[in-house]
Amino acid sequence: MKISVCIPCYNNPVGALRAVTSVAEQLFDDFECIITDDSTDNGVEQAIAPFLKDERFKYIRNTxxxxxxxxxxxxxxxxSGALIKILHHDDWLSTPESLAIFHTFAVSNPDYGFFASARNHYDARTNALELMVTDGRLIGAMNKDRFFSFAENFIGVPSVTLFRRDFFQYYDERLKFLVDVEQYMAVLANTKLFYIKDPLVNVTIHGPTQVTRQCEYNIDVQLREGLMLAEKLWGKNIPISAMMKLTYILSHLIFSCFSQFTTSLRSRYLFAAVFAVQFIRLSLSCGMKKIFGCKK
Structure with a gap:
C-alpha cells in the first residue's frame, strides 16, 4: 500500500526543507510526497527544489x-495513496524507518483505519523537550467512546497520524483550534485507533507560525469552536456532560490567562474553582444558548 505524505506549508522554508528531507531519507520507498504551499514568497519552493527532480515529490503553490x-x-x-500521512511543515519524521513502521502496523492490523504514534516534542530551536506517549487506557477509552476526546486531545497533532483512505474524514474548514479533535472524532465514528508507542514523529511545539499558538489564549475562538463542535456532535440538545466539558475548556482558558498575572497557587486554584462552580450554575439554569447567544 502506497503512503501519501502530505506536507502543507506556510512561510517556513527551513521547516519545510527539514520535513521533506526526512521523507526523502525513508527506507520505505512506496510513497508519494505532496507539498502544498500557502507562502507569501517562493522561499519554500526554492528550499525544496532539489527534491522535485524525484517524481515521487509534487509541489503545488496555492494562488x-x-x-x-x-x-x-x-x-x-x-x-492518491491508500494510506494518508499528514506532516506539518514544522514537524519531521524521527527516523528513516518511520514510514516502514507505520506501514507494517497498517498491514498487520487490517481492522483498524486510524493509526497514531508517540512523538518527541521539540521547541522552535529544535531543542529536545520530552517524549510524549499516550496511556493505553486513554486509547481504549477513545475507542469505546469517541466523545471522550471532546475536551482534551490525547492523540496529539495531525503529524502523528496515519489513516486508511477509506476512513479518512476531511478537516472541517470552519475550525482552527479544535480542527484536529473534530476530525479524530469523525474518523472514530467508523473505525478504531491503533496506537504505536514508538516515537515516529518529531513535533515542534509553540512554533511562531502555528495557528494553535495564535488561538491558545483566544477565549472567543475557543468558546465558539467548542460550542460549534458540541452542536455538530449533539445538535440542539447538548447534554449535561458536554456542558461540563465546555466548562472545563473555559475554566482552563481563564485559569491560564489569570495565571499570567499572579504567582500565588492558592489564588489561581480558588479563582478556577469559583469560576467553574458559577459557570455550571449558569449553564444549568440558563442553558448554553442563552449564555453565548449562539444561533444554529
Whole structure:
C-alpha cells in the first residue's frame, strides 16, 4: 500500500526543507510526497527544489492562499495513496524507518483505519523537550467512546497520524483550534485507533507560525469552536456532560490567562474553582444558548 505524505506549508522554508528531507531519507520507498504551499514568497519552493527532480515529490503553490485547514485538505485531495500521512511543515519524521513502521502496523492490523504514534516534542530551536506517549487506557477509552476526546486531545497533532483512505474524514474548514479533535472524532465514528508507542514523529511545539499558538489564549475562538463542535456532535440538545466539558475548556482558558498575572497557587486554584462552580450554575439554569447567544 502506497503512503501519501502530505506536507502543507506556510512561510517556513527551513521547516519545510527539514520535513521533506526526512521523507526523502525513508527506507520505505512506496510513497508519494505532496507539498502544498500557502507562502507569501517562493522561499519554500526554492528550499525544496532539489527534491522535485524525484517524481515521487509534487509541489503545488496555492494562488490565492487557502489558509488552514483548507491547505491541509488540498494536499490530501491531490494525493492518491491508500494510506494518508499528514506532516506539518514544522514537524519531521524521527527516523528513516518511520514510514516502514507505520506501514507494517497498517498491514498487520487490517481492522483498524486510524493509526497514531508517540512523538518527541521539540521547541522552535529544535531543542529536545520530552517524549510524549499516550496511556493505553486513554486509547481504549477513545475507542469505546469517541466523545471522550471532546475536551482534551490525547492523540496529539495531525503529524502523528496515519489513516486508511477509506476512513479518512476531511478537516472541517470552519475550525482552527479544535480542527484536529473534530476530525479524530469523525474518523472514530467508523473505525478504531491503533496506537504505536514508538516515537515516529518529531513535533515542534509553540512554533511562531502555528495557528494553535495564535488561538491558545483566544477565549472567543475557543468558546465558539467548542460550542460549534458540541452542536455538530449533539445538535440542539447538548447534554449535561458536554456542558461540563465546555466548562472545563473555559475554566482552563481563564485559569491560564489569570495565571499570567499572579504567582500565588492558592489564588489561581480558588479563582478556577469559583469560576467553574458559577459557570455550571449558569449553564444549568440558563442553558448554553442563552449564555453565548449562539444561533444554529
Amino acid at each position: 490565492p492562499a487557502l489558509g488552514t485547514p483548507a491547505n491541509w485538505n488540498k494536499a490530501i485531495r491531490e494525493s
